[in-house]
Amino acid sequence: MNPHLPPVAPSVTAELVAALTPRLRKRLDAGVAKVAGRPTVREGDVVRIALDDDTDLELHAPGGAVTSAEAVRCGCLLAPDCLHRAAAASAAPVADPADTPATGAPRPRPDPPQPAPGPEQPPTAPARPEDRTPAAAARSVTAAPTESETATAEQLTAAAALRDAAAAVLEAGAEGAGAVLQAELLRAAHTARLAGLPRAAGRAVAAVTALRAARSADPAHRLTDLAAALREVLGVAHRLPGAAGAELAGLRGTVRQPYAPDGSLRLYGLFSEPVLTATGYAGAVTWTADAEGRLYTVSDVAPGGADRATGAAGRSVRIGDTALTHRELSRAGLAVSGATVSPTGRLGAGAGVRAVRASGAAWHAEPLDGLWAVPVSEQVARALTTEQDLLFLDITLAGTVREAAGDCLVADCGGLTLRLAAAHDDPALPHRDNLRLLASARGARLRVVARLTPAPLPRALLLATSHPTDPGARVDLGLDRLLRADLPTAQTPPVPAAPAPDEAPVHLLRRRVHQAASGGRRVLALPGNRDADAARLRRHGLATAGDLLDELHAAAADRSRDPFGRLLPADTARFGRAWLAAAVYTEELDRALCAAAWDAHLAPSSPSPR
Structure with missing residues (x-):
């Protein structure tokens, strides 16, 4: 690419x-x-x-x-x-x-318009604070689907085309999915978009982007991204025929998130993070919070590379007439009138929005201090069941540990041994360099913002931290570069980290899922020590994982012959179903083990993340 x-x-x-x-x-x-x-x-x-x-x-x-x-x-x-x-x-x-529309010139990206107040929508913000949440705003502009509503014939046809195209890619793997197979998946994505399935279309495009990154040896390629995109495409195609009502609406997705009026907001800057994606987009996102602890974001993301990701923090935020840059807003505040907000908390920049600079707040001062007052287990439960996956933690650095992807920090967080990894590995961003410096500050007590990573052990991506020697200052680890002089000169004794418990061997199944996405069906069809892996999973109480692994290998090796002894084409449908079952099970098991590792209690009916 x-x-x-x-x-x-x-x-x-x-x-x-x-x-x-x-x-x-x-x-x-x-x-x-x-x-x-x-x-x-x-x-x-x-x-x-x-x-x-x-x-x-x-x-x-x-x-x-x-x-x-x-x-x-x-x-x-x-x-x-x-x-x-x-x-x-x-x-x-x-x-x-x-x-991009189906034909003609690309559709422009206008700022979200300010909706006109209707007879049931007053022009001012609701009086109750709970009615001003992004979710409540989304409900005010999104009609609830009926339970009897089902997928149309065009959508069923598009889902079948997506399933076949994704199964063909999975059959070949990233190594064999050349431009022809990629084009077939793009054709299916275009058909899905025209049929009203923007979620599946977007994930199919993401799968093609990940395939191209893999085949071109792009350093930004992540096999997990490819597997996740293929899993969601196959999952939507599998569930759509039997879906109805709210489930169908979720599977369809939306082309654009609706923006709804949210009245006047008083926001306090939290931190900024750079955005650099494998799909060719870059920029910055600044996180803010109001007095009740609800999070809002201001973003500036557009096509570009690492230069745009590092320079976006110096651009002015596009809200009202304010001249604040993203870097300044992360330390200051914002008073917004006529605000429009998406369901995920993104602030709109419509013509009716007005914003002026206001005073900010330190992390240890009200109202931001309340974000860290929420018990960690409640934060993790929220991150696993909603779109908001940020964690606000008080930690004590305890050292480093070497992993396959590089060293990561080990910290004590209320008695839990937490691993903190870099949020991005691109050398143009200072994430990795900052982590190396923080590793030498053992015993330092820090207040951090991190993004949860579902894993059998407590693990998160480090985004921002309080300054090691000035608790009143903060460091955006993707934009600011720490220096050796920023570290404390007198090292306090490190807190010994508790030994990590034995991990359930979920990696045995996850490894096969990723191998199929990379090398295709033939990799799993090769003879190997399959029975030992399945037996080990069953010894650890993961009998379902063992059964899924057996079925995945059986589906990969199943090749029939015609009366003349010639091999018939492989059953890509069976292999796709077996791979999807293993991938979904692995994701859900990671989610359950993550909740157990953080001592978070999830409701039985909690939906899967994203």
Whole structure:
């Protein structure tokens, strides 16, 4: 994947690949590698690729994305039936389906409008504080689905196409899922979007992006991201035929989150974090809180790379007429009138929104101190059952521990041994360097903000911390760089960390799930020590995990023969179902073990996260 190329709509890539002859399709992956390595020149909305000394290929991206096949033009003698156009589209980032219409120019991203008050919606904020939550605002603008509502015929057809395309990718794995299989998944994503399934369409696009990152050896590639995207695509396709009412609405998803009026808000800055995704988006998000402890975010995320992620904190926030930058807002406050808020707490920037700078608050002062007063077990239970996954913790650094992904901090958190890892590994961001410095401050007592990572042991990603020598100051670990002089000179004795309990061997099943996503069905079909892994799972009381592992291997190795002894095509449907069952079980088991590790109590009817 070439990040210097403009994003291309999924339908465009699918159309160009489908137009290739069978002979050219076999050469497409080699063409993608060639085009991705050629120099590019941007002139306004046109990106030009020099195929050779005399031939150029142009991608016209008015509005930032290529939205039609005619916008990809090649100067070779075989154009428009050449390989180059499809190769360029397959080498470019995938445009967000929500940002590009089915045909025509890309849809602009206007600020969320200020809804006009209706007869049942007063123009002022509700009097009760609980009525001003983002969830209450979402309910005021979102109609509740009826229990008798079911999926339409178009949606069922689109779900079947997604299931088949994702199963074909899973059959081949990241190593074998070339541009042709990616285009089939993009075609299914486009069909799903037209049928009113934006959630599945978005996750299918995320799967293609992860596939391209894996095949191009992108350092930002994470196998867990690919497995999660494929799991959700297959999960939606599997559940949609039998869903109704609220479950159906959740499976469909929404193209854009609704913004609803939330009256006047008095917000206090918490911290800022950089955003740098594998899909080609970058920027910053600043977290704020009101006096009741509800969290709100102000974001500035757009197509870009590491430079945009590191520079976005210095840009002004796009709310009202305030001149505050994201870095300043994380330490100051904001008074907002006419606020609009999404269900996840994101602040809108409509024409009717007014905002001015206000005084901030220290983490140890009211009202922010109340965020850390909530028991840790309650915070973890909330993070596992809602979209809000931040943890506010008081810790004492106890040392480091080496893991496969690198060293992480070990800290004592109210008697729990907590592992804190870097939130991002990109070398352009200071996360990893800051963690290395904090590792030498053993015994330091810090107040931190972290993002929960579901795991059998207490684990989180470290986002922000109080200053090691000045408790009144704070450090955004993705934007600020700690220095050796910031560490305390006199080291206090470290608090010994409690020994980690024996972990349930969930990794035996998770490893097979990830191996299938990476190497495909054939990797699990190879003979190996399968029985020993299943027996070990059963010895630890994970009988269901052992059964799922046996079925996954059996589905991978199941190959029938015709009367002449020739191998028949593999049953991709059976393998897809077996893999989906193992992936969902692993996710839910991680969630249950995480709750147990933090001593968090989840209600039996608690929904799965996200």
